[in-house]
Amino acid sequence: MKLLRRRSVLFGAAAVSAALMLGSAGAQAQAKVRVALGDVLSTETLSMIIALERAKEKGVDYQVTHFSKEDLAIQAVINGQADLGVGTPYAVVQKSKAPLRVLFQGTRLVFFPVADKSYKTWKDMNGQPIAFHARATGTEAIGNIIAKREGIQFGERSYVPGSENRIIGMMKGQIKATIVDLANKNLLLEKAGDRFHVLPGVSEPASDETLFGRTDWISKNEKQVDVIVTEFLRLWQEMAANPAIVEQERVKRKLMADQPKEVLEGITKFYTLATKEGVYAPAGGSAEVAKADFEFYTEAGQLQGPAGELKVEDFWYLAPLERARKALGS
Amino acid sequence: MQISELAPALPALREAPARRWRDLLIHPLVLRLLSFAAVLALWEYAGRIPLSPAFPTFLETLGGLGAIMADGTLFKAFLITLHPLVIGLTASILCGIALGVLMGLHEPSEWLFAPIFVIAQAAPLAALIPILTFAYGIGLTAKVMTVCIMAMPVIVLNTLGAVRNTPKSLLEMGSSFLATRSQSIRLIILPAASPMIFAGLRLGCAAAFIGVILAELLITPTGIGDVISYNQSVADYPKMYAAILSIIVFSVLFIELLERIEVTLFRPEARP
Numbered sequence: 001m002k003l004l005r006r007r008s009v010l011f012g013a014a015a016v017s018a019a020l021m022l023g024s025a026g027a028q029a030q031a032k033v034r035v036a037l038g039d040v041l042s043t044e045t046l047s048m049i050i051a052l053e054r055a056k057e058k059g060v061d062y063q064v065t066h067f068s069k070e071d072l073a074i075q076a077v078i079n080g081q082a083d084l085g086v087g088t089p090y091a092v093v094q095k096s097k098a099p100l101r102v103l104f105q106g107t108r109l110v111f112f113p114v115a116d117k118s119y120k121t122w123k124d125m126n127g128q129p130i131a132f133h134a135r136a137t138g139t140e141a142i143g144n145i146i147a148k149r150e151g152i153q154f155g156e157r158s159y160v161p162g163s164e165n166r167i168i169g170m171m172k173g174q175i176k177a178t179i180v181d182l183a184n185k186n187l188l189l190e191k192a193g194d195r196f197h198v199l200p201g202v203s204e205p206a207s208d209e210t211l212f213g214r215t216d217w218i219s220k221n222e223k224q225v226d227v228i229v230t231e232f233l234r235l236w237q238e239m240a241a242n243p244a245i246v247e248q249e250r251v252k253r254k255l256m257a258d259q260p261k262e263v264l265e266g267i268t269k270f271y272t273l274a275t276k277e278g279v280y281a282p283a284g285g286s287a288e289v290a291k292a293d294f295e296f297y298t299e300a301g302q303l304q305g306p307a308g309e310l311k312v313e314d315f316w317y318l319a320p321l322e323r324a325r326k327a328l329g330s
Numbered sequence: 331m332q333i334s335e336l337a338p339a340l341p342a343l344r345e346a347p348a349r350r351w352r353d354l355l356i357h358p359l360v361l362r363l364l365s366f367a368a369v370l371a372l373w374e375y376a377g378r379i380p381l382s383p384a385f386p387t388f389l390e391t392l393g394g395l396g397a398i399m400a401d402g403t404l405f406k407a408f409l410i411t412l413h414p415l416v417i418g419l420t421a422s423i424l425c426g427i428a429l430g431v432l433m434g435l436h437e438p439s440e441w442l443f444a445p446i447f448v449i450a451q452a453a454p455l456a457a458l459i460p461i462l463t464f465a466y467g468i469g470l471t472a473k474v475m476t477v478c479i480m481a482m483p484v485i486v487l488n489t490l491g492a493v494r495n496t497p498k499s500l501l502e503m504g505s506s507f508l509a510t511r512s513q514s515i516r517l518i519i520l521p522a523a524s525p526m527i528f529a530g531l532r533l534g535c536a537a538a539f540i541g542v543i544l545a546e547l548l549i550t551p552t553g554i555g556d557v558i559s560y561n562q563s564v565a566d567y568p569k570m571y572a573a574i575l576s577i578i579v580f581s582v583l584f585i586e587l588l589e590r591i592e593v594t595l596f597r598p599e600a601r602p
Contacts, residue, residue, distance in 0.1 A: 071562050079382050091565035098383040098565075134551065135560045159551070160468075302564050 430489020
């Protein structure tokens with residue numbers, strides 16, 4: 001009996017110490033800013049990771065979780081499993097009143113309409129089939145805006161996720177016209193430039209990936225938010241001046257070390273083109289950017305308009321970005 | 331009736347309404363309705379807390395269901411979803427029963443085919459879908475194959491078990507009456523195996539529903555899978571949950587119908 005009692009005391013002590021250890025591990029993990037990214041670490045998302053790495057050097061440690069879809073990253077932030085997220089949360093903010101605010105415009109929807117050369121202008125596309133990424137996504141919104149501008153109507157719309165899959169479809173002759181990203185537009189023109197060409201797109205692209213967070217977390221962690229937003233803005237400005245900075249920083253931090261040589265060699269080329277085409281806008285966002293996004297996403301069907309009545313402060317929290325601008329003297 | 335007779339009968343008479351209430355409360359239909367009501371009430375409560383801003387209440391979901399039914403989205407989506415489901419299920423039933431019977435009657439065939447189906451049944455389908463898309467692309471074939479991979483193993487293995495477990499006494503009776511091989515298959519083995527084969531069909535249909543929705547969510551969004559993923563991407567969660575609810579209800583009703591048929595045809599003892 002005595003033995004049994006002693007054992008139970010020992011067991012109890014072990015349980016308490018285990019709980020304490022777990023608790024402290026939890027507290028340590030909590031100290032890191034948890035970032036939800038709806039993508040893998042790739043050339044396109046590398047700059048965001050570098051900005052986070054720089055923030056870490058300034059004392060704001062982070063932990064990134066990669067999700068297969070942007071929607072999952074948004075859900076992770078809503079439900080408190082992540083503090084910041086990367087994605088476009090406009091629809092969630094409006095429709096389910098999720099307490100999220102955009103902090104920084106990471107990338108813009110720089111997409112290019114590509115078509116078979118038999119379609120010389122947009123007018124020839126009237127009534128013709130076209131492929132988009134998925135329903136109510138950026139590519140379809142760009143298509144809708146162009147159709148309105150040109151006074152045409154597309155024929156049958158098909159949906160093929162991934163620009164890389166759509167250009168394969170084009171080269172195989174299954175798709176005659178679509179809208180693809182910068183890298184795949186270049187690849188298509190390189191491989192089959194004799195058969196396809198680029199049609200005029202939209203001039204002011206909307207936000208694609210933004211940095212956003214939950215309002216309650218942002219208000220409790222203003223300092224951390226300021227450091228992160230400042231590092232994003234600093235890197236975006238540096239990229240505009242010197243796109244090779246991304247590759248230099250990658251080498252210094254040994255990021256993406258498991259990627260093949262071809263991918264790593266293409267990084268500077270990608271950032272040179274991407275900054276030139278405006279994928280990474282150095283301003284990081286503003287009230288005007290937000291309003292342009294409202295116009296675009298209302299057209300896409302993600303936001304319910306009229307766009308003119310949507311308030312910037314319901315979707316964006318611009319104070320950290322303004323403070324970052326002041327800090328960087330821009 | 332004399333007073334002396336009435337006295338013992340009184341408590342029983344007094345208890346009669348109470349018993350009637352108790353009988354009504356434990357009636358299967360009432361209990362089932364109560365079970366549904368409890369789950370739906372919990373759902374409504376969880377939505378009102380709210381559990382998450384992305385979790386709609388039951389009433390909001392009903393509103394969403396009304397909206398997608400009114401504009402015809404739901405019916406169009408069901409037609410598209412049923413396409414691979416019907417093709418895959420028909421192929422699974424025909425091939426599955428034929429293969430199962432063959433394996434049950436012919437042992438070498440069992441050694442040849444059974445491992446494939448045992449593995450297919452145990453394999454996590456979501457992990458196989460990328461392989462299927464490599465082999466069959468992103469069209470109808472890949473979705474039909476997903477349905478088959480989900481439904482066929484259950485049907486085949488149940489049929490095999492049913493044929494193999496024909497009561498020995500019945501087979502011995504057949505031999506005593508000098509039945510030929512084809513007669514004992516037609517008149518003894520298949521009728522004896524039918525109830526279990528049918529139970530396998532029911533399980534196979536349930537698996538096929540899972541397969542088709544997985545395919546629509548993971549390969550290319552079409553039909554109900556498209557309604558779910560589209561409404562998720564535009565954050566219209568009541569409609570998204572309504573689409574999920576509708577496919578669950580449809581699947582449950584379909585399986586219930588199959589069970590009714592099974593009871594009517596093969597299980598007279600289970601009839602009410």
